[in-house]
Amino acid sequence: DAGVTQSPTHLIKTRGQQVTLRCSPISGHKSVSWYQQVLGQGPQFIFQYYEKEERGRGNFPDRFSARQFPNYSSELNVNALLLGDSALYLCASSPSAAGFQPQHFGDGTRLSIL
């Protein structure tokens, strides 16, 4: 079975632009979470979606938004990009939103802001 897939793999943008990152969860998984990982640090929680509803939001500005589609795939949007948004963006999926379930991560999208 395919794991969590993310696209694109790499992305280069300039300040002020907008970006959309995509994620397809493992088949059968209904929960998708997004994390930002700055170089040298641990992942920071951005959003969790379950059954198309937002279940959690981390401490990120309103420039960050996300949604989940009926097929459980998800998009993360970031507006008005700043240099500090340069990071690896990780998507994770799990069967449900329960805290005990391990999350399975994709390879990430590396976003560079010039």
Place this chain on the structure above:
Amino acid sequence: AQKVTQAQTEISVVEKEDVTLDCVYETRDTTYYLFWYKQPPSGELVFLIRRNSFDEQNEISGRYSWNFQKSTSSFNFTITASQVVDSAVYFCALSGDYGQNFVFGPGTRLSVLP
């Protein structure tokens, strides 16, 4: 607020040595879950183990073992007879009973030298 501390930023060992990675956590939840993930140079986070707050039994899986002690809020990870393939960044993470806003530690970079 939840917090995970991994005081060891980097560790270098020679192949076949044993190594222990430390993890200390803070939470006010009575039910919580602890996880260890491995992030090899390829970037994908790989789930290793989950431990429930109400189960303090230590666990061994091959060369890996985990020691969970609620009294000291620690969840340490030991690799016995380390191998070069163990070289990676290891993250400890904490989750509450509801939702999956995992809180990750800053990670420990392990280098196993031949």
